[in-house]
Amino acid sequence: MEVGMLPISASKRGKLLAAGYTTLDAIARSSPTHLARDIEVSEDEASEILNFATKTSALNRSNGSNINLVEVGGQTAWDMLNEEKFSSCITTSCVDLDNILGGGINCKEVTEIGGVPGIGKTQIGIQLAVNVQIPLEYGGLGGKAIYIDTEGSFMVERVLQIAEACIEDMSEYSHHFHKDVQACGVKMHPNNILENIYYFRVCSYTEQIALVNYLDKFISEHRDVKIVIIDSVTFHFRQDFEDMALRTRLLSEMALKLMKLGRKFCLAVVLLNQVTTKHIEGSFQLTLALGDSWSHSCTNRIILYWNGSERHAFIDKSPSLKSASAPYSVTSRGIRNSTSGSKRIKMM
Template sequence: MEVGRLPISASQRGKLISAGYTTLSSLSSLSPSDLARDLNIPDGEAVEILKVASLTNRLDKPDGSHAIVNGAQTAWDMLHEEQLFPRLTTSCADMDGILGGGINCKEVTEIGGVPGIGKTQLGIQLAVNVQIPVDYGGLGGKAIYIDTEGSFMVERALQIAEACVVDMSEYNDLLRKGNRSCQVKVQPNDILENIFYFRICSYTEQMALINYLDKFISEHKDVKIVIVDSVTFHFRQDFEDLALRTRLLSGMALKLMNLARNYNLAVVIFNQVTTKYIEGSFQLALALGDSWSHSCTNRVILYWNGDERYAYIDKSPSLRSASAPFAVTSKGIRNSASNSWPSGISIENTSPRSSSIRSG
């Protein structure tokens, strides 16, 4: 029954069915006043029902052309648009390399790793880097930092912001030979002022904030990154109803994805690590289970490889799986000093899909 799928209230649906309207086509040629009379409802309500029905109807029949289907976009246009927007640098050239130039706007990127690997530091680095002005190849935006764990350190944010300003003025000197008129105007305090920090203390607050972000960002259009550090924390404590957890998490992922697309911003989600029993041995895996791993577009795992920190692309529709070293220095995330590879090294035997199947 087609009307069963319409997003309308149960009583409206009941009225439709009892009046004999069971298919979408039966509603398509109806005028609002006719429907209002038949169902014995106000005109306004009838208009709403018809609007919903026609929207659903259109979505059901894609014609292949973006002129006909509302909201569609050709792949060519998408490519064009993608090239227009610069990527967000991680301040580590090697990591940018394997990410195809940096964190992509319009996408949700999940980053996971063991405690102490540098997740929060990377988050702070991104919140600072998003503010690099457009003249310097940055996005010139603001950042939203959602801290669920209380691990954000303001002192560290100041250090990273100071280092970023120093780097920008060095770049300036190099490029413009110290032309006075284009000195860096950004101060570390400005950078800190442009990070909106939300401290989330329960999963209710987390759900509420994700819902509210839509309104918040429409009022602060220059926000270019949303960082959730971490998505896991409140969902790992005291959560007995796992079905509910899965539902809430996937709803949240969907809303974040919509935000990324609608406002053209990057969403970066941090995840914790758990141990998992796979093929006869315990292995590390990102938390929140298998259905969650489908939720994010890109998945990056930070791990220890011998004496160095590495980032590994675990899942991405557009990037090949590769890993690259990075370092956490007093200035923030930087290239690994001992690294001599020009770009990321690829790991043999791993196609983009293989890891997700192994863990599934």
């Protein structure tokens, strides 16, 4: 691991990994102020780490070594295990859902969330765009979000509503954290949460592909971004696409780029998907759109469905999580734990 080459303490290396600094170049591109804030050290210590990273990176280049070993597979299993210990999650605001997800939506992974209309896909996307901003002092990431809207379903009024509820929740549970946390909560305002969501509206599959290609540059300039949400990844690829081989190739290339973004910048990628019908054993059944080949493009696949009048989320595929389901509710305050006897409410 490149971070392991730095002559610094193990605790500082752990903080670097937890903050997403997995390569020397990633550290060298940061500023002392940003690095100090991200790993909670003084600016003098951050400057010293930056100097080490810059010199070591330059030495590696002069020796012809590959500084992208992590990305091309030159990483040991021990390094991978240590990284997993420091992996970050984004809470869904539903305890039951977080539990089956191992704490929430995991960074460095591509998570697909799909289901029928009205089940709450966009609501979950908006909730995650808000929750990624929960400060470090409250156990969050203190990051920003990119929201790519392909359907025009993003509602800024709803974002404001969920942001206000998030701040109220942090104030309510502040006693679980250290004494000074209340001062941080007072400074937060719903408008700040809205300012930290970068919204992109795309109207064709070509615009969508172009934007995904641009994300590497954009995130390099906005290092606080910790989640990318596409709502939905499906929409433009289901319209007037006669060349299915071309569609499959474009989708595979896009999925690969999104996976690399998640690993490179230690952020979560969440792809919201629609459903379609599939003929299985003599009958038509609902399944997530884009076909079987697409199902292998994501790290985790979560299917949302109705169980009577209650919403449920089911982990259909994951390399690290066991198949399980959990109930959840869509309330005026956002995604929350399901309550017994809850009625089905049609979401706009």
